[in-house]
Amino acid sequence: MKCFYLFKDKSKCRRKAESAPELRDQNKSSNNNNNNPALDRLTKSSGSLPSPKSIPELYKEKEQELRAFTFQELREATNGFNRMLKIGEGGFGSVYKGTIKPLNGQGNPTVVAIKKLNQHSLQGHKQWLAEVQFLGVLSHPHLVKLIGYCSADGERGIQRLLVYEYMPNRSLEDHLFNRAFPVLPWIKRLEIILGAAEGLAYLHDGVEVKVIYRDFKSSNVLLDENFQPKLSDFGLAREGPTGDRTHVSTAVVGTYGYAAPEYVETGHLTVQSDIWTFGVVLYEILTGRRVLERNRPSGEQKLLDWVKQYPADKNRFSMIIDPRLRGDFAPNAAKKIAKLADCCLLKNAKERPTMSQVVERLKQAIQESQASSSSSSANGTSSSHKSNLVKGKSK
Ligand SMILES: Nc1ncnc2c1ncn2[C@@H]1O[C@H](COP(=O)(O)OP(=O)(O)OP(=O)(O)O)[C@@H](O)[C@H]1O
Numbered sequence: 262m263k264c265f266y267l268f269k270d271k272s273k274c275r276r277k278a279e280s281a282p283e284l285r286d287q288n289k290s291s292n293n294n295n296n297n298p299a300l301d302r303l304t305k306s307s308g309s310l311p312s313p314k315s316i317p318e319l320y321k322e323k324e325q326e327l328r329a330f331t332f333q334e335l336r337e338a339t340n341g342f343n344r345m346l347k348i349g350e351g352g353f354g355s356v357y358k359g360t361i362k363p364l365n366g367q368g369n370p371t372v373v374a375i376k377k378l379n380q381h382s383l384q385g386h387k388q389w390l391a392e393v394q395f396l397g398v399l400s401h402p403h404l405v406k407l408i409g410y411c412s413a414d415g416e417r418g419i420q421r422l423l424v425y426e427y428m429p430n431r432s433l434e435d436h437l438f439n440r441a442f443p444v445l446p447w448i449k450r451l452e453i454i455l456g457a458a459e460g461l462a463y464l465h466d467g468v469e470v471k472v473i474y475r476d477f478k479s480s481n482v483l484l485d486e487n488f489q490p491k492l493s494d495f496g497l498a499r500e501g502p503t504g505d506r507t508h509v510s511t512a513v514v515g516t517y518g519y520a521a522p523e524y525v526e527t528g529h530l531t532v533q534s535d536i537w538t539f540g541v542v543l544y545e546i547l548t549g550r551r552v553l554e555r556n557r558p559s560g561e562q563k564l565l566d567w568v569k570q571y572p573a574d575k576n577r578f579s580m581i582i583d584p585r586l587r588g589d590f591a592p593n594a595a596k597k598i599a600k601l602a603d604c605c606l607l608k609n610a611k612e613r614p615t616m617s618q619v620v621e622r623l624k625q626a627i628q629e630s631q632a633s634s635s636s637s638s639a640n641g642t643s644s645s646h647k648s649n650l651v652k653g654k655s656k
C-alpha cells in the first residue's frame with residue numbers, strides 16, 4: 262500500500278468506521294433513500310451553516326443519480342471477481358474489469374471498472390464513503406465518472422465496492438514509467454497534464470465548496486480511449502476551509518514524496534498543498550522519473566533534490582529531460598514547465614500559483630511546443646512532436 266499515515270489515531274478511526282453513515286441499502290427500495298437516518302444526522306450536523314452547502318448536503322440532493330448495486334450483481338459482472346479480470350491493485354483494494362446490465366434490462370451491457378475494498382482496511386470504509394459522496398456531487402470532463410456503488414453487510418463481513426466508467430488506456434504512471442508502454446510524446450504529455458490541471462482547477466474553484474484533492478499523482482490520472490485524462494480516487498479528498506478559516510486540520514495522509522512540506526509538518530491542509538503536489542508531477546513528466554527511485558545513485562534518488570542541480574536557466578537543464586524522448590521536445594516550453602513546477606514547489610504556500618494560473622501557463626507551453634514543432638518540420642530538421650500517438654495497452 263502506497264498511502265502513509267504519519268499521524269494515526271487508531272481508536273478514532275475505529276469509532277468513525279462504526280458510526281459512519283450508511284448509504285442506500287441495496288436490499289431496500291430506492292424510495293427509502295430520503296429516509297436514511299444516518300445520512301440525515303450527518304447532514305444536520307453541518308446544516309446550521311446558511312451557505313455554502315457541504316458535500317454531504319449536496320450529495321443528498323443528487324444521490325438518486327448513483328446506482329446502488331447488489332453484491333451479487335457485481336459478482337456476476339466480474340465473473341466471481343475472476344483473477345483474469347483484475348486490472349489493478351492499490352491501497353484500497355483490487356480493481357476488476359466488469360460488465361453490467363442496464364437498469365431496465367434493455368440495451369447493451371456497459372463495460373466498467375469495479376473497485377473492491379480490501380476487507381482488512383481500517384481506513385477503507387471512510388475512504389469509500391468519501392469517494393461516493395464527492396464523486397456523487399462532482400462532475401467534470403476531467404474527473405472519472407462514478408456509476409454506482411455497493412454496500413453490503415453480510416455473513417462474510419462488510420463489502421464495499423465502487424463502480425466507475427472504464428478507462429481503457431490505464432494511468433499516466435503506466436505511460437511514463439512502465440517500459441512495456443510506448444514512449445509518451447512530448448505534446449501528449451503536456452495535453453494530459455493540462456487536462457489534469459483543469460480537473461484540479463474545477464475542484465478548487467468550480468464547485469460550491471472548495472475541494473482539496475489530496476492525492477494527486479500520476480497513478481490517479483487515468484486515460485480514456487482518446488487519451489483524455491481523468492482524475493480518480495477521491496477517498497482522501499476534503500472540503501476546503503470555509504469562512505475566515507485558512508486551512509482544515511487533519512491527520513496527514515497521502516503518498517510518500519508527493520505531500521507538501523507544510524502539510525506534513527503541521528497537518529494543516531489547504532488548496533496550496535495540491536499545487537505543491539502538482540509541481541512534483543510536472544517534474545515527473547519532464548524527467549520520466551518517479552518522485553523517489555531507490556535504485557539510483559544516492560544523489561539522484563529524490564527527484565526534487567536531483568532536479569535542483571539543473572535549473573531551467575542553465576545550459577545543463579536539458580540533462581534532466583526524459584531520455585526516452587530522444588530530444589524530441591520543445592526546449593523553451595520545457596524550461597517554462599520547469600519554472601512553473603518551481604513556482605508550484607515554493608516553500609511559502611501563499612506564493613504558489615492558483616490552479617487557473619497553472620492552466621494558463623500550460624496552454625502557453627502547448628502553443629509554444631506546437632509552433633516549434635511546425636517550424637522544425639517545415640525545415641525538415643526534426644521529427645519533433647509528430648503525433649505518433651501511442652496506442653496504449655487496452656485490457
Ligand atoms: N476506472 C478505471 N478504469 C480502468 N482502470 C482503472 C480504473 N480505476 C483504477 N484502475 C486501474 O487500477 C489501478 C489501481 O488503482 P487504485 O486507485 O486502486 O490504486 P493506485 O492509484 O495505483 O494506488 P493508491 O491506492 O495509492 O491510490 C490503476 O492504476 C488503474 O490501472
Ligand SMILES: [Mg+2]
Binds near residue numbers: 351480
Ligand atoms: Mg488510484
